[in-house]
Amino acid sequence: MSTNTPRPALDKPSLSGRAGGFSLDVEERSIGGALRGWVDKLRSGDPGALPSVLGLIVLGAIFSQVSGRFLSKSNIGNIPGQGAYIAVIALGLVFVLLLGEIDLSAGTAGGAAASIAAVGVFTGNVHHGLPGALYWSLLAGLLAAVLLGVWLKAYTAAVVSAIGLVLVATNLTQHLLLALIAAICIGTAIGIFNGWLVAKVGIPSFIVTLALFLAWQGVIQFALRGQPVAVSNYDLWHDLTYGSLSVAWSWVFTIVVVGLYLGYTLVNAVRAKAAGLTHDSISLVLLRGGIIAAVGLILTALANTNRNPRGRVIEGIPVPAAIIIVLMIVCTLVLTSTTWGRHLYATGGNAEAARRAGIDVVHMKVTAFAICTSFGALGGILLASSQSSASLDLGGSNVLLFSVAAAVIGGTSLFGGRGRPRDAVIGALVITIIPNGILLKPNLDAQWQQVITGIVLLIAAGVDALSRRRAARS
Amino acid sequence: MPPTNAQNDLPEVASVTEPILEARKLNKSFGAVHVLHDVDFAVYPGEVTALVGDNGAGKSTLVKCFAGINSIDSGEIVFDGQPVTISDPRAATALGIEFVYQDLALADNLDITQNMFLGRELTNGRVFLSDGAMEKRAREVLTGLSVRTISSVRQLVSSLSGGQRQTVAIAKAVLWNSKVVFLDEPTAALGVAQTRQVLDLVRRLADQGIGVVLISHNMNDVMEVADRVAALYLGRLAAEVKSSETNTTQIVELITAGRSGGLGLTAATANESI
Numbered sequence: 001m002s003t004n005t006p007r008p009a010l011d012k013p014s015l016s017g018r019a020g021g022f023s024l025d026v027e028e029r030s031i032g033g034a035l036r037g038w039v040d041k042l043r044s045g046d047p048g049a050l051p052s053v054l055g056l057i058v059l060g061a062i063f064s065q066v067s068g069r070f071l072s073k074s075n076i077g078n079i080p081g082q083g084a085y086i087a088v089i090a091l092g093l094v095f096v097l098l099l100g101e102i103d104l105s106a107g108t109a110g111g112a113a114a115s116i117a118a119v120g121v122f123t124g125n126v127h128h129g130l131p132g133a134l135y136w137s138l139l140a141g142l143l144a145a146v147l148l149g150v151w152l153k154a155y156t157a158a159v160v161s162a163i164g165l166v167l168v169a170t171n172l173t174q175h176l177l178l179a180l181i182a183a184i185c186i187g188t189a190i191g192i193f194n195g196w197l198v199a200k201v202g203i204p205s206f207i208v209t210l211a212l213f214l215a216w217q218g219v220i221q222f223a224l225r226g227q228p229v230a231v232s233n234y235d236l237w238h239d240l241t242y243g244s245l246s247v248a249w250s251w252v253f254t255i256v257v258v259g260l261y262l263g264y265t266l267v268n269a270v271r272a273k274a275a276g277l278t279h280d281s282i283s284l285v286l287l288r289g290g291i292i293a294a295v296g297l298i299l300t301a302l303a304n305t306n307r308n309p310r311g312r313v314i315e316g317i318p319v320p321a322a323i324i325i326v327l328m329i330v331c332t333l334v335l336t337s338t339t340w341g342r343h344l345y346a347t348g349g350n351a352e353a354a355r356r357a358g359i360d361v362v363h364m365k366v367t368a369f370a371i372c373t374s375f376g377a378l379g380g381i382l383l384a385s386s387q388s389s390a391s392l393d394l395g396g397s398n399v400l401l402f403s404v405a406a407a408v409i410g411g412t413s414l415f416g417g418r419g420r421p422r423d424a425v426i427g428a429l430v431i432t433i434i435p436n437g438i439l440l441k442p443n444l445d446a447q448w449q450q451v452i453t454g455i456v457l458l459i460a461a462g463v464d465a466l467s468r469r470r471a472a473r474s
Numbered sequence: 475m476p477p478t479n480a481q482n483d484l485p486e487v488a489s490v491t492e493p494i495l496e497a498r499k500l501n502k503s504f505g506a507v508h509v510l511h512d513v514d515f516a517v518y519p520g521e522v523t524a525l526v527g528d529n530g531a532g533k534s535t536l537v538k539c540f541a542g543i544n545s546i547d548s549g550e551i552v553f554d555g556q557p558v559t560i561s562d563p564r565a566a567t568a569l570g571i572e573f574v575y576q577d578l579a580l581a582d583n584l585d586i587t588q589n590m591f592l593g594r595e596l597t598n599g600r601v602f603l604s605d606g607a608m609e610k611r612a613r614e615v616l617t618g619l620s621v622r623t624i625s626s627v628r629q630l631v632s633s634l635s636g637g638q639r640q641t642v643a644i645a646k647a648v649l650w651n652s653k654v655v656f657l658d659e660p661t662a663a664l665g666v667a668q669t670r671q672v673l674d675l676v677r678r679l680a681d682q683g684i685g686v687v688l689i690s691h692n693m694n695d696v697m698e699v700a701d702r703v704a705a706l707y708l709g710r711l712a713a714e715v716k717s718s719e720t721n722t723t724q725i726v727e728l729i730t731a732g733r734s735g736g737l738g739l740t741a742a743t744a745n746e747s748i
Contacts, residue, residue: 277606278628337602339595342584346592349581356579357593358564417583 063437073307083432084320085383089403092375100416101205108216110380111395117183118390120173145189157370187377195366232388244316331421348416500549527706572647582632637668707732
């Protein structure tokens with residue numbers, strides 16, 4: 001390790017040994033090639049989702065031994081509802097983590113937004129429901145966020161904040177759906193502030209969001225006037241966690257999602273082949289699509305059978321699962337297929353390169369924070385739904401830390417530039433099954449939950465560090 | 475006798491083409507420090523012009539004037555026969571002037587194509603990326619530059635060697651039909667074989683009709699690949715010579731003393747600069 005001065009490696013023989021030109025490009029990626037590529041990627045220090053998938057399998061195997069109920073349909077059907085808020089907040093965090101920033105306040109900011117929505121619906125008049133000072137600060141804050149968004153050229157975020165301003169100012173928040181939308185808009189507005197403080201004022205995101213993490217907890221208590229607000233009476237809100245799609249809609253959902261995926265990848269491969277571009281072979285696309293279709297259809301078939309052993313029939317895809325799948329797909333498309341997503345990865349990978357390429361780094365940060373807190377607000381809504389009330393510590397305590405852990409276990413780098421929505425969802429699944437599995441075993445105390453979660457996170461981070469060290473050496 | 479650039483007394487360097495980019499009597503001060511004194515500098519299409527000079531001679535300042543990072547105090551910049559004002563980096567890019575800086579500024583987590591099009595992606599309806607079109611164009615550009623060391627334009631930049639990265643950075647600069655490319659120490663961190671590749675690439679850029687400016691401390695590189703050498707000495711242009719009519723010793727003297735035999739600044743000017 002003594003002669004470890006960094007120096008550019010000479011051309012690797014594996015590269016220069018190939019027949020010149022772009023020999024790899026004209027080849028299509030076959031099934032074997034995809035496997036080899038995946039192994040190469042592992043070896044080069046990008047484990048992707050592998051640690052989290054392995055963790056999921058190992059934990060699943062252990063818990064299924066601990067309790068026979070773990071793999072029962074009723075338990076598995078509950079998991080999406082138990083973990084949806086972690087998955088949603090983790091999805092939002094991916095955007096800021098990709099920039100190498102962090103948002104510790106997403107949980108409590110989301111809790112504050114959801115509390116305001118709860119007050120709006122519960123009291124029927126957000127103006128009188130909230131303490132006066134808070135109401136006027138909310139309006140002023142939303143207006144300021146709109147102006148700030150316009151100034152920082154985050155126009156979409158500004159428009160969303162403006163919608164929130166209108167909904168709150170006109171007391172449309174007495175209607176449930178509009179209240180929930182207002183909560184998400186408030187989240188966007190908060191995100192604009194975070195982004196401005198980080199990107200323009202220049203306070204490290206860790207500090208900005210740590211401070212706000214604390215502050216929002218107080219705001220939640222102000223908003224709720226020290227009393228939790230029950231939300232389980234509102235069917236829509238309740239169903240976000242406890243509802244299921246009807247059997248017919250479940251099939252439609254799965255077939256549409258799988259069909260779109262298959263169609264999209266197939267059309268891409270065929271087009272790329274015709275244009276002579278790098279592409280996956282048709283058999284690879286069909287194999288991958290086939291596996292996803294098979295898994296999707298089997299899960300849907302299982303979900304469409306009754307999973308409640310006694311009493312009322314519960315069947316169909318759980319609503320939270322459908323929400324997560326849709327959000328994951330949308331996030332993936334935004335990140336991989338739009339210029340904005342490309343610029344986000346570039347900014348996270350090398351901010352200076354992005355700046356010189358003419359990318360507005362401030363704009364990227366502000367929009368990423370706005371998205372993150374919007375997801376945080378949705379997470380707060382889902383959390384209130386699963387707890388059946390907007391509690392006084394909504395989105396506080398470990399919520400955010402579990403979400404960060406989910407993103408990191410899934411393979412998102414804290415240093416920016418690496419991470420995918422899919423990984424955050426798998427990571428959230430890992431985080432969710434730990435308490436789920438432990439609570440099924442009555443003589444295993446709940447404190448094990450935190451110990452095991454910590455160990456899993458440590459292992460995931462360890463795998464990441466080891467693989468990166470390997471990458472640096474190769 | 476008032477101090478003049480001795481170069482004016484010499485027979486003019488013959489050239490058949492007009493310069494594509496030219497600085498005339500450029501002056502630039504930072505506060506009390508006069509960094510550039512009446513600098514004339516010309517870049518010819520299809521030629522490699524080496525810009526040499528010791529640390530602090532004003533190379534970077536001059537380059538930054540062309541890049542739109544520094545404003546100029548007096549003098550003018552002429553591009554393609556027209557006087558232009560380059561007020562910001564975008565203006566330089568719009569004219570077709572590209573810069574490859576020493577630290578390359580590539581995003582490691584993106585692939586070659588993505589890096590080459592960074593900030594200027596081809597799109598479908600402004601929002602969605604046209605990855606296929608970009609991939610095709612990236613391959614065309616690399617093929618056009620006879621780059622043989624890169625096996626796939628879909629490779630991540632983090633997996634590339636130093637020479638390959640330099641190649642990608644240069645290819646990125648010529649992707650946009652640029653007319654002038656500034657290369658800042660392109661071989662600084664490279665081994666022998668890779669230096670060879672990059673110098674060949676520099677030569678090919680010029681052969682395609684691009685005006686190339688090579689900023690380098692390495693006299694071997696300069697003598698090997700440059701058509702002209704412009705030496706700066708303490709903010710003044712000491713001399714601009716054809717590399718076929720000079721040698722390493724002479725250039726080193728121009729860099730270190732501002733003059734070499736009959737060439738360069740007059741003794742008075744050179745001394746006054748100190």
